[in-house]
Amino acid sequence: MNTLFDKIWDSHTVRVLDGGSCVLYIDRQYIHEVTSPQAFAGLRKRGIGVFRPAQVTASPDHNIPTKNQHLPIAEPQSAQQVATLEKNCAENGIRIFPIGSERNGIIHVIGPQTGLTQPGMTIVCGDSHTSTHGALGCIAFGIGTSEVEMALASQCILQSKPKSMRINVEGELKPCVCSKDIILYIISKLGTGGGTGYFVEFAGSAIRSLSMEARMTICNMSIEMGARGGMIAPDSTTFDYLRGREFAPKGEEWEKAVERWSKLRSDDDAVFDKEITFDAADIEPMITYGTNPGMGIAVNGEIPSSEGMDSASKISYAKALGYMNFTEGDKMVGKPVDYVFVGSCTNGRIEDLRTFANFVKGRKKAENITAWIVPGSKEVERMAIEEGLRDILEEAGFELRQPGCSACLAMNEDKIPAGKYCVATSNRNFEGRQGPEARTLLAGPLVAAAAAVTGVITDPRTMM
Amino acid sequence: MRQKFTTLSSTVVPLPIENIDTDQIIPARFLKATTREGFGENLFRDWRYDKDGNPKPSFVMNSPIYKGEILVAGKNFGCGSSREHAAWAIDGAGFRAVVSSFFADIFRNNALNNGLLPVVVSEEMLAEIFKAAEENASMELHIDLPAQTIEIVGTEIKESFEIAPYKKQCLMSGYDDVDFLVSIHSEIESFEKR
Numbered sequence: 061m062n063t064l065f066d067k068i069w070d071s072h073t074v075r076v077l078d079g080g081s082c083v084l085y086i087d088r089q090y091i092h093e094v095t096s097p098q099a100f101a102g103l104r105k106r107g108i109g110v111f112r113p114a115q116v117t118a119s120p121d122h123n124i125p126t127k128n129q130h131l132p133i134a135e136p137q138s139a140q141q142v143a144t145l146e147k148n149c150a151e152n153g154i155r156i157f158p159i160g161s162e163r164n165g166i167i168h169v170i171g172p173q174t175g176l177t178q179p180g181m182t183i184v185c186g187d188s189h190t191s192t193h194g195a196l197g198c199i200a201f202g203i204g205t206s207e208v209e210m211a212l213a214s215q216c217i218l219q220s221k222p223k224s225m226r227i228n229v230e231g232e233l234k235p236c237v238c239s240k241d242i243i244l245y246i247i248s249k250l251g252t253g254g255g256t257g258y259f260v261e262f263a264g265s266a267i268r269s270l271s272m273e274a275r276m277t278i279c280n281m282s283i284e285m286g287a288r289g290g291m292i293a294p295d296s297t298t299f300d301y302l303r304g305r306e307f308a309p310k311g312e313e314w315e316k317a318v319e320r321w322s323k324l325r326s327d328d329d330a331v332f333d334k335e336i337t338f339d340a341a342d343i344e345p346m347i348t349y350g351t352n353p354g355m356g357i358a359v360n361g362e363i364p365s366s367e368g369m370d371s372a373s374k375i376s377y378a379k380a381l382g383y384m385n386f387t388e389g390d391k392m393v394g395k396p397v398d399y400v401f402v403g404s405c406t407n408g409r410i411e412d413l414r415t416f417a418n419f420v421k422g423r424k425k426a427e428n429i430t431a432w433i434v435p436g437s438k439e440v441e442r443m444a445i446e447e448g449l450r451d452i453l454e455e456a457g458f459e460l461r462q463p464g465c466s467a468c469l470a471m472n473e474d475k476i477p478a479g480k481y482c483v484a485t486s487n488r489n490f491e492g493r494q495g496p497e498a499r500t501l502l503a504g505p506l507v508a509a510a511a512a513v514t515g516v517i518t519d520p521r522t523m524m
Numbered sequence: 525m526r527q528k529f530t531t532l533s534s535t536v537v538p539l540p541i542e543n544i545d546t547d548q549i550i551p552a553r554f555l556k557a558t559t560r561e562g563f564g565e566n567l568f569r570d571w572r573y574d575k576d577g578n579p580k581p582s583f584v585m586n587s588p589i590y591k592g593e594i595l596v597a598g599k600n601f602g603c604g605s606s607r608e609h610a611a612w613a614i615d616g617a618g619f620r621a622v623v624s625s626f627f628a629d630i631f632r633n634n635a636l637n638n639g640l641l642p643v644v645v646s647e648e649m650l651a652e653i654f655k656a657a658e659e660n661a662s663m664e665l666h667i668d669l670p671a672q673t674i675e676i677v678g679t680e681i682k683e684s685f686e687i688a689p690y691k692k693q694c695l696m697s698g699y700d701d702v703d704f705l706v707s708i709h710s711e712i713e714s715f716e717k718r
């Protein structure tokens with residue numbers, strides 16, 4: 061009567077300490093340039109090395125420019141963070157995918173794409189969106205810098221076991237509803253704290269019907285409702301996705317692995333601390349109107365009224381709408397947009413670019429829109445070029461940039477100017493996330509495409 | 525290995541302000557660094573220094589009389605973002621313990637992970653400490669980690685405090701989680717072979 065989570069967690073527990081903290085063995089550690097330098101410095105100070113360098117993989121992604129990647133990084137502190145990562149990896153024999161190299165990209169895109177991420181594994185990275193990898197049926201979550209150091213020093217971290225939650229999405233999705241809409245819908249229902257203390261398994265027929273990449277979008281944003289992470293039991297979709305990838309098992313090993321992975325599911329009588337079921341037919345294409353990912357509504361809907369909220373909630377609600385310069389009761393459709401950002405570890409994969417390109421094909425970018433179409437990895441960029449997506453984009457007046465975190469967070473050159481509205485396929489719409497005073501509207505690639513060609517918020521279903 | 529923590533007698537730096545958040549402890553603009561060192565200089569940066577970097581005489585850390593290894597702060601200390609830099613900054617400024625009547629969860633863990641002891645006392649005791657420190661800057665607190673007690677030296681005012689057994693052991697042996705995990709490498713190795 062174990063959950064999928066229990067099975068993987070328990071099989072990775074080296075020891076349980078007094079007070080319930082577990083020594084959890086980590087199969088894969090991913091690192092990037094922002095949260096790792098102090099961890100390496102810590103190891104040096106202690107005079108110890110990396111315990112299992114072969115299980116660690118690095119890729120610079122946050123600070124890198126998405127144009128002219130062959131040139132040195134202009135911003136000195138960004139350049140230093142990236143150079144420090146390269147040096148730390150070289151000194152410790154850690155695999156790194158440097159800027160511009162074939163396998164570089166956002167760490168949460170390249171883990172699955174290279175086959176490094178596999179079912180049944182435990183995976184950590186000093187980055188909250190590590191939850192993405194859970195889509196392949198593993199336990200993956202973000203950690204702090206001290207924990208990055210722990211994992212480098214011992215391939216283990218100390219962690220108490222979270223509570224379990226299962227979210228089922230049953231039934232058939234409406235046309236034009238994608239996985240981003242599912243997760244924005246769930247977060248809008250549960251709130252940004254609804255998953256605090258839990259690790260979530262996503263299940264149900266609507267989740268099963270999703271492609272591997274679509275599942276990643278769901279698990280990626282599971283942390284935006286406060287959950288420690290999200291996961292989906294592996295199935296034939298998972299195995300088909302992984303087969304033949306660079307670091308996936310090969311030959312006889314592959315057969316054995318699939319046999320093992322096929323057993324990774326929650327038992328029929330498994331009991332979750334909390335279980336919630338949604339009807340897929342209730343979900344519409346979504347967009348956010350406020351300053352946290354829980355403030356989402358159907359794109360053809362109206363901004364909810366604050367009636368019935370307590371006074372503290374009313375104050376923060378008014379503050380959020382004030383920041384966005386929106387009013388209760390406003391229709392979202394027709395509101396002007398200045399920027400469109402397609403990319404990030406949430407929606408920067410090839411399927412997202414296909415969705416966007418298919419929609420804009422034969423149409424033209426609206427005059428008032430500045431669009432940044434940013435592949436999540438070098439491989440995604442390569443595929444987009446080979447499949448002719450870049451040509452379609454250019455024909456419609458868009459430009460395909462180079463891979464990186466880009467406008468997801470205001471840490472590299474791609475920042476949204478103050479006061480401007482950006483429909484973004486990324487995951488956070490906090491105040492200032494995309495640049496000081498920038499206003500973010502989170503949505504899926506289809507809603508982003510509709511805004512990009514009309515220049516205003518548009519329900520894509522009216523254009524199909 | 526860190527300095528072992530068993531008992532500590534020290535004068536205090538009192539900061540009778542509630543809800544001190546991590547942005548006050550270490551402002552976000554100092555986070556692009558690649559080392560853990562140097563955050564101590566920027567602890568309470570905007571309270572401690574003016575725009576030109578001159579010390580503000582009114583702030584307690586700039587006072588000639590209040591010195592010590594124990595920071596005493598108002599309720600809900602360390603709220604806000606999860607940045608571990610906040611604990612690094614307090615540790616870096618030479619403090620070994622922080623006393624308050626309530627700590628934000630993540631800060632408390634971050635502090636413990638960095639060998640800094642958070643001591644939770646009652647509201648009454650906190651008020652007594654602030655009063656005693658105000659009356660006499662050379663007032664000392666005595667913290668006894670093995671016995672889990674804290675007292676105002678030379679008075680009857682004494683309380684016990686809670687700490688998880690594993691964390692207590694780490695502090696007393698000067699170990700942190702990394703040292704502990706390194707010390708069980710052979711157990712981890714046999715786990716890998718299973």
Ligand code: SF4
Pocket residue numbers: 121122166167168187189404405406464465468469486487
């Ligand atoms: S794309 Fe955004 S959310 Fe994802 S890793 Fe980069 S900065 Fe973080």
